[in-house]
Every structure is written in structure tokens, then in C-alpha cells.
Amino acid sequence: MEYLWAFIIGGIWCVIGQLLLDGTKLTAPRVLVIFVVTGVVLQALNLYQPIVDLAGNGATVPLPGFGYNLAKGAMEGAQKGFLEAITGPIKATAAGVAVAITFGYIVSLIFTPKSPKR
Amino acid sequence: MALQISEEKNKEKEKQKKEIGKAYGKYAKQFTPRPKYFSNSVKAFIVGGLICTAALAVQNRLQAMGLSQKDAGTFVTIGLVALAQLLTGLGIFDVIAKHAGAGVIVPITGFANSMVAPAIEYKKEGPVLGTGAKLFSVAGPVLVCGISAATVVGIIYWFIEKF
Numbered sequence: 001m002e003y004l005w006a007f008i009i010g011g012i013w014c015v016i017g018q019l020l021l022d023g024t025k026l027t028a029p030r031v032l033v034i035f036v037v038t039g040v041v042l043q044a045l046n047l048y049q050p051i052v053d054l055a056g057n058g059a060t061v062p063l064p065g066f067g068y069n070l071a072k073g074a075m076e077g078a079q080k081g082f083l084e085a086i087t088g089p090i091k092a093t094a095a096g097v098a099v100a101i102t103f104g105y106i107v108s109l110i111f112t113p114k115s116p117k118r
Numbered sequence: 119m120a121l122q123i124s125e126e127k128n129k130e131k132e133k134q135k136k137e138i139g140k141a142y143g144k145y146a147k148q149f150t151p152r153p154k155y156f157s158n159s160v161k162a163f164i165v166g167g168l169i170c171t172a173a174l175a176v177q178n179r180l181q182a183m184g185l186s187q188k189d190a191g192t193f194v195t196i197g198l199v200a201l202a203q204l205l206t207g208l209g210i211f212d213v214i215a216k217h218a219g220a221g222v223i224v225p226i227t228g229f230a231n232s233m234v235a236p237a238i239e240y241k242k243e244g245p246v247l248g249t250g251a252k253l254f255s256v257a258g259p260v261l262v263c264g265i266s267a268a269t270v271v272g273i274i275y276w277f278i279e280k281f
Contacts, residue, residue, distance in 0.1 A: 003171050010170025010225070011163035017220035018162035022155055028223055029256045032232065035224065036264040044271040057173040060191060061198065061225045062166070063260075070264050074272030078279050085276040089268035096195040097261070100230055101253065103200050107207040108237035108249045114209035 006058030009051060013062035032063055039067020044075070069093050158219050165214075165221030173198060195226060202227035206234040232256035 013035070020031050042048040048068045052059040059065055073092025077084035090097075173194050180190035202222075205211040211231050215222050222228055236252040243252075254261075 003174060006170045006174040007167035011167030014162040014166025014221045014224045015159045017224035018159050019155065021220055021223075022158055028228070029232065029259060031220075031223070032229060032256065032260050033263045036260050037267050040264060040267040040271060044274075055170075057177055057191075057194065058167075058170040061170045061173045061194075063224055063226065063229060066226060066229065067264055067268070070268035071271050074268045075275050078272050078275035082273075082276050085272035086269055088272055089265055095192045096199060096226070099196045100199045100203070100233055100257070104203050104230065104233040104237065104253055105249065107203045108234050108241070108253065109245060111207035111209075111238055113238050113241065114212075 002056060005055040009055035009058035010062055011058075013064060035063035036067040036070075039064030040071040041067075043068045043071035066093065066096075161217060162219050162221035162224075165218035166224060169198075169222070169225045169227065198226050199230040202230035203234045206231045207238065211235075229257065229260060232260075 017031055017035065020026050020034070021028065026034070039048060042051075042064065048059070048064070048071075052065075052068065060068065069092050070089040073088035073090070074085055075088070077086070077088025077091070176197065177190050177194045180193055181187060185193070202211060205214070211222070211227075212235075215231070220228075222231070233253050233256070236255045237249045240248040240252040242248060
């Protein structure tokens with residue numbers, strides 16, 4: 001059952017993204033930004049946690065999940081103090097961002113641009 | 119006097135240009151293929167769903183090995199990011215994305231891909247201002263907006279907590 005919900009919720013986020021890309025003039029970067037901010041706002045209103053409890057990775061792997069983690073870090077930090085509230089978001093997502101930057105940099109330096117094959 | 123006339127002429131020219139532009143837009147619209155909303159959405163749903171299900175399977179495996187839920191989740195994210203970036207470097211990600219669309223762009227894999235793709239493309243401009251800078255051409259806005267929003271949320275919550 002857990003797997004089914006992960007599949008459905010993860011799929012729904014992707015369908016929303018696809019419809020935004022096809023149906024509006026929004027480009028992929030804008031859609032990514034919208035999704036992350038949506039995740040932050042939903043979690044700030046305590047609306048995203050129930051989705052995570054239901055779907056697990058189906059809710060955390062799509063980009064709103066990134067926003068959810070940022071907001072969750074901020075909210076947990078806020079209970080400890082002002083500084084923790086500010087450091088919370090980056091602390092909560094530090095591992096993913098650090099790997100994305102470092103590994104991404106290495107990969108970009110090693111590989112050369114490919115001409116698209118049709 | 120002469121200046122006025124030339125100004126009027128310019129205005130007229132601009133008007134004409136705009137009209138031509140509009141007509142061309144209409145003409146071009148006939149030939150741009152309309153996106154296949156339904157089949158694209160189905161593909162995105164299936165691929166996105168599969169990525170999330172696979173992530174959950176790995177997460178459960180890691181938790182069974184004794185990792186905490188938080189640590190397992192972090193490892194899953196790291197794994198997805200690294201895999202997506204490697205596939206981007208090999209040129210495979212583009213092929214998948216052509217079919218799966220948002221199915222691979224909306225999960226964290228899309229974020230990882232959006233860093234490496236422009237970074238490789240602008241390699242010629244050097245390792246610092248080319249690769250280094252372009253790594254953030256898409257990830258930058260995402261991080262800026264996300265972190266700013268979350269910091270504001272943190273301060274608001276701290277304020278509520280305090281008073």
C-alpha cells in the first residue's frame with residue numbers, strides 16, 4: 001500500500017509539472033522554482049507533512065519535497081532559537097546540495113557536450 | 119517641421135511592423151504542433167511514479183539495514199542526484215527526458231540534471247566562469263527562492279514561538 005501511494009503521489013506531481021510545461025508558457029526552470037516554493041509554503045501551513053506521512057518518498061523525491069525539507073528545517077530550528085531558525089533550512093538540505101554541487105562539478109569537468117542524436 | 123514628419127513616419131513604420139509580427143504569429147501557429155496533453159501526462163505519471171517507488175524501495179532497504187529514517191532519506195536523495203548527474207554527463211538523461219518529460223524533471227533528478235547540463239554546455243568558457251558559474255544557472259534561482267522562502271518561514275515561526 002505504501003508503494004502504491006508513493007507511485008500515485010509522485011506521479012501526480014509529475015503530471016502537474018507536465019501540464020504546466022505543455023499548457024502554459026512557463027519554462028522548466030520556472031516550474032522548478034514554483035514547485036520548491038510551493039513545497040515551502042505548504043509545509044509552513046502544515047499541509048505537506050500529511051502527504052509525506054502517506055506517500056513517503058512519493059512526496060519527498062519530487063521537488064516540492066525539497067521545499068518541504070527546507071521549511072521543516074526552519075520550523076524545527078525555530079523551536080530552539082533565532083539562529084537555529086535561520087540555519088535550519090540549509091542544514092536540513094546540506095547533504096543533497098553539497099553532493100549536487102561537488103559531484104555535478106566533477107561530472108561537468110570530465111564529460112564533454114554531446115551532439116543530440118535524432 | 120521636417121522632424122515632426124519623420125517622427126510620424128517612424129510611428130507608422132512601427133505600427134506596420136507590429137501588424138506584420140502579429141500576422142506572422144498567427145501564420146506560424148498553424149504549423150506548431152499542439153502538445154499531446156494526455157499521452158505526455160500519462161508518460162510523466164508513470165515515469166515519475168516509478169522513480170518515487172524505486173526510491174521508497176531503496177529507502178526501506180536502507181532502514182532495514184539499521185539506518186534512521188532521516189539518514190536513509192538523505193542517502194536516497196544523494197543517490198538519485200549522483201545517478202541523474204552521471205546520466206546527464208553520459209548524454210543518456212536527455213534521451214530519457216525527451217520521452218518522459220516532467221516525469222524526470224519534477225523529481226530531484228531534474229534539479230541535478232539542471233546543474234550539469236548547462237555546465238557541460240559552457241565548458242569552453244573555462245572551469246571557473248564556464249562550468250563553475252553555469253552549474254547554478256538554473257539551480258541558483260531554485261536555491262535562492264527556496265532558501266529565502268524557508269528563512270522567512272523560520273523567522274515567522276520563531277516569532278510565533280517567542281511571543
